[in-house]
Amino acid sequence: GTLFDDLGGMEKIQNVASRTLDLALKDELTRENFRFANMKNIKEKLSLMLCEVADGPCVYDGAPMKELHDPMDITTSQFNAVVESLQQAMREEKIPFSVQNRLIARLAPLHSDIVTVR
Numbered sequence: 001g002t003l004f005d006d007l008g009g010m011e012k013i014q015n016v017a018s019r020t021l022d023l024a025l026k027d028e029l030t031r032e033n034f035r036f037a038n039m040k041n042i043k044e045k046l047s048l049m050l051c052e053v054a055d056g057p058c059v060y061d062g063a064p065m066k067e068l069h070d071p072m073d074i075t076t077s078q079f080n081a082v083v084e085s086l087q088q089a090m091r092e093e094k095i096p097f098s099v100q101n102r103l104i105a106r107l108a109p110l111h112s113d114i115v116t117v118r
């Protein structure tokens, strides 16, 4: 089976994406960035990205990660904060720890496109 199946399929992924962004909107380290963002749109695009990266039946159709995040001058601490929001969201959805880690591992390479400041 795919990581997509192990995560519990599309509905679970949509819940995770939605909750991750709600948490990021509350987190002191990241809330300013998301303050004026179209959360409904980001939730949809993040769902597609997570689905695709987990070998699910989706094609990400959003903006390239670097282009999108580069102007925000994002730090490693902020990147880690979003990853922690994602981990909390997966925990709340009762996704097994080992499955959580497989998804995180596939997102780790995005670090170099997203973080442009130390």
Ligand code: HEM
Pocket: 029, 030, 033, 034, 037, 038, 041, 042, 045, 046, 049, 061, 062, 063, 068, 069, 072, 074, 078, 079, 080, 082, 083, 107, 110, 114
């Ligand atoms: C694993 C890390 C991350 C992933 C996978 C990710 C993914 C995404 C995706 C898929 C979108 C929507 C793209 C689109 O609308 O076409 C997005 C938008 C956005 N991301 Fe991230 N992101 C990450 C980290 C971060 C961090 C650390 C911040 C800032 C603290 C951040 C701030 C934003 C903001 C503000 C938007 C909305 C931009 C806009 O609509 O103009 N992201 N991200």
